[in-house]
Amino acid sequence: MSSRPIIPHSAAPTIGVFDSGFGGLTVLRALVARLPHAHFAFIGDTARLPYGSKSRRTIARYAVESAQFLVREQGAEFLVIACNTASALALDAIQAAVPVPVLGVIEPGAANARASSRTGDVLVVATDATVHSHAYAAACSALGLRALEKACPLLVPLVEEGWTNHPVTDQVIRIYLDELLAEAASQDLKPDTLVLGCTHYPLLRPLIERAVPAGMKVIDSAESAADAAVLLINGKNETISDSTALSGGASRVSPTAKVRCFATDSVEKFERLGSRFLGRPVGNVELVDLGG
Numbered sequence: 081m082s083s084r085p086i087i088p089h090s091a092a093p094t095i096g097v098f099d100s101g102f103g104g105l106t107v108l109r110a111l112v113a114r115l116p117h118a119h120f121a122f123i124g125d126t127a128r129l130p131y132g133s134k135s136r137r138t139i140a141r142y143a144v145e146s147a148q149f150l151v152r153e154q155g156a157e158f159l160v161i162a163c164n165t166a167s168a169l170a171l172d173a174i175q176a177a178v179p180v181p182v183l184g185v186i187e188p189g190a191a192n193a194r195a196s197s198r199t200g201d202v203l204v205v206a207t208d209a210t211v212h213s214h215a216y217a218a219a220c221s222a223l224g225l226r227a228l229e230k231a232c233p234l235l236v237p238l239v240e241e242g243w244t245n246h247p248v249t250d251q252v253i254r255i256y257l258d259e260l261l262a263e264a265a266s267q268d269l270k271p272d273t274l275v276l277g278c279t280h281y282p283l284l285r286p287l288i289e290r291a292v293p294a295g296m297k298v299i300d301s302a303e304s305a306a307d308a309a310v311l312l313i314n315g316k317n318e319t320i321s322d323s324t325a326l327s328g329g330a331s332r333v334s335p336t337a338k339v340r341c342f343a344t345d346s347v348e349k350f351e352r353l354g355s356r357f358l359g360r361p362v363g364n365v366e367l368v369d370l371g372g
């Protein structure tokens with residue numbers, strides 16, 4: 081990835097961040113911690129969530145509409161697609177539809193997995209659509225990694241329900257991981273890294289870290305994407321620790337950064353649940369109608 085600044089003219093760039101729902105606020109949180117002087121416009125397409133069970137064509141149509149809203153109506157100079165499913169299935173469509181640089185979360189997540197893995201074998205958990213696109217497997221393979229992917233469709237609704245520290249969620253995670261590890265063993269893989277390939281999963285990180293085998297590293301695509309965005313915007317890396325940014329390090333999540341949040345469905349629900357993802361109150365959320 082180039083280390084040349086791509087937005088050299090703007091001291092306080094407007095960065096558009098898009099997700100199908102609240103989960104992408106974990107990416108926004110990581111970005112705000114790294115770029116406290118930037119302006120952020122975030123849209124969660126909550127009316128049409130989940131994307132993870134939909135077709136490529138529908139995901140691309142929805143994602144392009146949100147991207148165009150951020151660029152045309154909010155003046156975004158740079159877009160971060162804070163949704164693994166949209167990144168996996170619609171990055172090309174979004175890049176073709178807007179005249180600004182667009183960063184997805186898949187390649188940064190794969191690059192982070194490459195940096196973490198000693199064995200060259202990694203596991204990826206994600207939505208159905210992301211897994212069936214094999215976008216992670218392709219990005220990992222381009223970096224010389226073997227990736228085994230698994231869809232975990234129950235995890236998004238559990239997070240949306242707020243069951244991020246619930247025994248049922250713990251049990252579901254253990255079942256998914258047991259199946260994935262058994263499949264890896266049957267393919268003679270020696271995975272030492274697990275990629276969280278969905279923007280909701282960082283909220284489950286404590287449960288997931290307790291469930292993986294000892295020594296297995298857990299990579300968060302939200303953190304990876306934020307690091308990659310900073311590199312592109314500033315031309316230098318300003319990595320801060322994962323634990324500080326996402327595990328309650330509210331003092332590092334700048335309270336002064338200018339953040340505007342938009343949702344396509346209930347703003348009350350977004351305000352209520354969104355703070356859990358953002359790590360601070362989301363403020364007044366504005367309702368947007370992107371069509372059907």
Ligand code: DGL
Binds near residue numbers: 131163
């Ligand atoms: N944002 C999606 C992702 O990261 C998860 C939620 C959904 O399925 O829309 O894959």
